[in-house]
Amino acid sequence: MLSYRHAFHAGNHADVLKHFVLIELLRYFNRKDKPWWYVDTHAGAGCYALDSEQAGKNAEFVDGIGRLWGREDVPQAMQAYLDALAQFNPHGRLTFYPGSPALAMTQLREQDRMRLFELHPADVDLLGQTFARDTDRVVVRKADGFASLRGLLPPPSRRVVVLIDPPYEVKDDYRRVVDTLADAIKRFPGGTYAVWYPMLARPEARQLPGRLADLGAENWLDVRLAVRKPARDGFGMFGSGLYIVNPPWVLPETLESVMPWLARTLGEDDSAGFDLEHHIE
Numbered sequence: 001m002l003s004y005r006h007a008f009h010a011g012n013h014a015d016v017l018k019h020f021v022l023i024e025l026l027r028y029f030n031r032k033d034k035p036w037w038y039v040d041t042h043a044g045a046g047c048y049a050l051d052s053e054q055a056g057k058n059a060e061f062v063d064g065i066g067r068l069w070g071r072e073d074v075p076q077a078m079q080a081y082l083d084a085l086a087q088f089n090p091h092g093r094l095t096f097y098p099g100s101p102a103l104a105m106t107q108l109r110e111q112d113r114m115r116l117f118e119l120h121p122a123d124v125d126l127l128g129q130t131f132a133r134d135t136d137r138v139v140v141r142k143a144d145g146f147a148s149l150r151g152l153l154p155p156p157s158r159r160v161v162v163l164i165d166p167p168y169e170v171k172d173d174y175r176r177v178v179d180t181l182a183d184a185i186k187r188f189p190g191g192t193y194a195v196w197y198p199m200l201a202r203p204e205a206r207q208l209p210g211r212l213a214d215l216g217a218e219n220w221l222d223v224r225l226a227v228r229k230p231a232r233d234g235f236g237m238f239g240s241g242l243y244i245v246n247p248p249w250v251l252p253e254t255l256e257s258v259m260p261w262l263a264r265t266l267g268e269d270d271s272a273g274f275d276l277e278h279h280i281e
Contacts, residue, residue, distance in 0.1 A: 010048035011061030011097035014240035026107035028248040035111035041145025043116035046130035117145035154188035199239035221278035229271035
């Protein structure tokens with residue numbers, strides 16, 4: 001259960017979609033002075049060296065962030081994401097890829113707070129080291145993020161972005177994602193919840209977006225990016241998506257301007273494309 005290490009996948013096409021949207025969520029929250037909380041249920045190690053043995057094993061970043069880095073035709077709406085990445089690569093060469101917590105930190109103001117959960121013993125140690133100098137604003141816990149979220153809702157600030165991003169290594173993750181989101185909406189209906197999910201051939205993955213939609217959130221957005229056709233043997237992730245409860249009203253327009261370019265840039269065959277659905281009142 002604790003064998004998953006995100007270092008093997010850092011900077012891939014799924015990270016590009018997930019982290020671009022995460023930056024947009026937090027930038028929207030920063031339009032107001034009122035503080036916000038960021039909660040990450042599966043925070044990982046925090047930051048990843050792309051020249052490490054783990055990242056280099058499959059080199060997934062080459063066909064992910066590697067296809068965006070240094071390009072001059074990047075849509076303006078993606079620039080904030082790339083600017084955040086540049087903070088970790090100040091000399092222009094892509095050597096580090098920040099995970100969700102490190103990227104969120106680039107948007108954190110003095111009044112904002114982060115709560116990060118991770119169970120893998122090695123990753124949680126690295127995560128703690130990453131944020132060791134900012135323990136006033138950032139709390140790292142070796143704990144089950146699914147279960148720990150309950151005790152944080154509603155947050156004192158009444159403004160929160162929650163990223164629910166498990167590895168989906170076991171079938172039970174799919175059930176727990178749905179149960180956790182349902183409980184979060186009940187405890188704090190006004191929160192913004194982003195659920196990342198993989199596009200896989202397995203039934204649990206195919207059914208997950210529908211199960212999330214069945215929770216009946218009033219305001220929601222579902223964006224999916226496919227980079228290739230599903231493998232004939234049924235193995236492998238061919239895309240990913242984000243289901244967001246209470247998304248910013250400006251997010252659909254931003255995605256409509258970015259997703260066609262992103263699908264062309266990250267696409268690996270003629271099956272690449274995207275889907276975008278939303279209902280925001």
